[in-house]
Amino acid sequence: MSTLEGYETAGQAICADSPRLALPVCRWHTFGVYLRKHLRHLAGPELAGAASGVRLVEDLRRVAAQPRGSVLVLTEAASREAGGYRLDVALRDAAAAGAAGLVLTGDRPAEVGRTAAALAERGGVALLAAGGDLAELVVALDRALAGDAADALERAAEAAEGVLRAGGSPERMAAEAGAALGVGVRAEDGVFTAEPLTGHLGRAAGIVLRLAELAAAAGQPDELPWRSRARLLTELLVAPEKQAQELVARARALGLPVDDWHVVLRLEPALGEGPERYALLETVASRAARAAREIVGPSWNAALAGDALIVVRSRPRDEGRAGLREAVRDAALLLERVRPAGAELRCGVSTAHPGVLGLRTCASEARTALRRSPLPLATYDLAGLDRMLEEWYSSDAAQQAVRELLQPILDLGGERAARLLAILRAYLDHHGSPARAAAELHMHRNAVSKNVRRIESLLHADLADPQQRLALQLACRAARI
Structure with missing residues (x-):
């Protein structure tokens, strides 16, 4: 031997x-x-x-x-x-x-x-x-x-970090401490207890439990940092791409994990436009701050952006399909927790993307998920061209290119612009067949042909040219995102 x-x-x-x-x-x-x-x-x-x-x-x-x-x-x-x-x-x-x-x-x-x-x-x-x-x-x-001192100290350090990450929720503190220490930890009336331990690990556990009690007694963390992060998150989502990149350093300083992998939840009232919709959003936003911390911890951040509440789940690495399934489960819990009595809310869930540009792509995916599904909880889970377009169209340069290409139609505004874009999209998707486009749109084929000629005139485009046809087809798809 x-x-x-x-x-x-x-x-x-x-x-x-x-x-x-x-x-x-x-x-x-x-x-x-x-x-x-x-x-x-x-x-x-x-x-x-x-x-x-x-x-x-x-x-x-x-x-x-x-x-x-x-x-x-x-x-x-x-x-x-x-x-x-x-x-x-x-x-x-x-x-x-x-x-x-x-x-x-x-x-x-x-x-x-x-x-x-x-x-x-x-x-x-x-x-x-x-x-x-x-x-x-x-x-x-x-x-x-x-069970030596070095191992116990390492466990205690991880448990302490978990307690501080728990966002003031005793239940999450107990879960974080228990996971690091390797024992069952319970929280009841501000008192934390664990399975009996002796030796170095027992002493380490005693320190962690006392820290958890002090953190629980301090209550929820100050709302001011959360509000600052919420305002900055809104800017990151709606600002031009260049300006969003310039905000990254400030976001890091405020504790926003902008460099991590993100999944976005978009919560929207089922109500149409109007004061009631925005009053409901304000109520949902105030509830979401605490609910997100209690359910999943402070790695989630929320902000009002436009006519929806955006909740961002951030993780240091891509957790793959398992991470997305977990995000959907948490989204269902959050949706139930923040929904006011008698109100209808819908939630769209994106896939995961890294960094600040990935965050903006996630927000776009969550919005698209709601548009494509009538379900209260809709997930964006598409591959292929739609996924590539989503990532491409999240950049300012791509949005500007699409606007310039379709601007003569967009200038018509309202129903006229929407109608011509729908005709153009159907015509191109059916390889230039007026009959098939007419069947999809429930129109007469002659009406489709007439409108296609009008579109060519407005855009100064030749739809027989393969390159122009491809550019317009991509622009029409991106315009739906």
């Missing part, structure tokens, strides 16, 4: 079966901050049970000889060998030895085969993968199992 194979940690004597420290610190979801960021669960149980120590293994043939309850960390060389049937054999040996977990290191695929997954589940072995420095991983595992 090599020196690496024989490595054991001081945490070997500290586990869930030990009378000296009967803590849940051996569960995967309570591992330290480093591990929760770098360990990926591949297969097997989420909880490893009684983990008694860490063993670093260079040779897969030594897996079966490791002590019961060990977390087995394979070196990169051993992990490379553990592919296909060899991983199946290693999992069988780990289960026979009573190992709590098997950690593959180095570059690993995101998924494992069905046989390996079944063996891990049946054998009660948590199969995980980790990248980064091997020595750092082993030390982090050691600290998590032993």
